[in-house]
Amino acid sequence: MNSSAPNAAQIEDLLARYPAVAALPAAMRESVLAEHAVALQVPGGTLLFSEGQPCQGFPMVLKGEVRVARGAPNGRSLELYRVQHGELCVASTSCLFGHAVLAAHGVSTEPCELILLDPQGFAQWTADEGFRRYVFGIFADRIAELMALAEAVAFxxxxxxxxxxxxxxxxxxxxxxxxxxxxxxxxxxxxxxxxxxxxxxxxxxxxxxxxxxxxxxxxxxxxxxxx
The missing domain is CATH 1.10.10.10 (Winged helix-like DNA-binding domain superfamily/Winged helix DNA-binding domain)
Structure with missing residues (x-):
């Protein structure tokens, strides 16, 4: 896993894929990206976060895909959803909002490029009403998908x-x-x-x-x- 400060090309890609980030006040956006963000490049099959662990930050996918699943003690797992560029991870979001440990694990399915906000940077961006509304909108969509998954598993x-x-x-x-x-x-x-x-x-x-x-x-x- 390679990490570095986001470069100009990565920031441009971020703004194109996440319009809510582009809509943030420029001073807030730039200070958070400079002080509270890191760019990650990971190969496929990399464990990005684990169940029961504190959330290290808010991931935004620029390239690739992350599979988010819930594991069981017997080693089996149930896929909850996948995160591609321009999408958000509900497990990370709920962990940061609720100050709780992660309820799922995430693995890259292919080589990925991400920008990760630390919890402080995430808190600053969600203080903006537009960005907060965007996050909750995606959160609601994911919850609907998870309810459909639960219904399929049950019935x-x-x-x-x-x-x-x-x-x-x-x-x-x-x-x-x-x-x-x-x-x-x-x-x-x-x-x-x-x-x-x-x-x-x-x-x-x-x-x-x-x-x-x-x-x-x-x-x-x-x-x-x-x-």
């Missing part, structure tokens, strides 16, 4: 959830059975069994770290609860 069958997870990524997915299991909060063996069932039914074709969708309509019907 949908796993085959429905897997069918839904396979859709929306094009005709070919480059992924592993373990990655799908992590996303759904289950174990690889169950995902493999369901994928083989889908293959027998003619919905997809399995390869090495590759899934080709053959019948998206059938998967869409299953994801919607139709037999």
């Amino acid at each position: 949908q069958r796993l085959d429905q959830r897997l069918a839904g997870a396979l859709l929306g990524h094009g005709a070919v997915l480059q992924t592993t059975h373990q990655q799908l299991a992590d996303e759904l909060g289950t174990v690889r063996e169950i995902v493999t069994r369901l994928l083989k069932r889908f293959e027998r039914e003619g919905c997809l074709l399995l390869g090495r770290e590759r899934i080709e969708i053959l019948d998206a309509a059938a998967l869409r019907a299953l994801a919607g609860g139709q037999a």
Whole structure:
């Protein structure tokens, strides 16, 4: 993990991806970026923050993606959401607002570039009404997504959830059975069994770290609860 003070190009990228930051009073924005911000460059698979630990700051993604998940003592995890450029991390935000420890962990899924505000810098920016309103708006959107996830886990069958997870990524997915299991909060063996069932039914074709969708309509019907 490489860290440094944000350079001019990174700040320009930040303002383009986060309009609420660009809308801050210039003096407030520049002083916080100079005194309370660090730029991070991390490879894929880097653990950025851990459950039960204090939040080190407020991350803003410039490039790449961060997977945020909740772990269990048995080693399994349930993906909560992913953060891409221009988006915010609810786990970090709630931790900073509530002065509590983190309730989830975050891992980069690919090489990432981020700007991290320390807690003091975050507090200064959220004193601005416009920025605070922006943060709470994103927070509300994420909470709605998490409620939908909780509903799916509680009430949908796993085959429905897997069918839904396979859709929306094009005709070919480059992924592993373990990655799908992590996303759904289950174990690889169950995902493999369901994928083989889908293959027998003619919905997809399995390869090495590759899934080709053959019948998206059938998967869409299953994801919607139709037999």
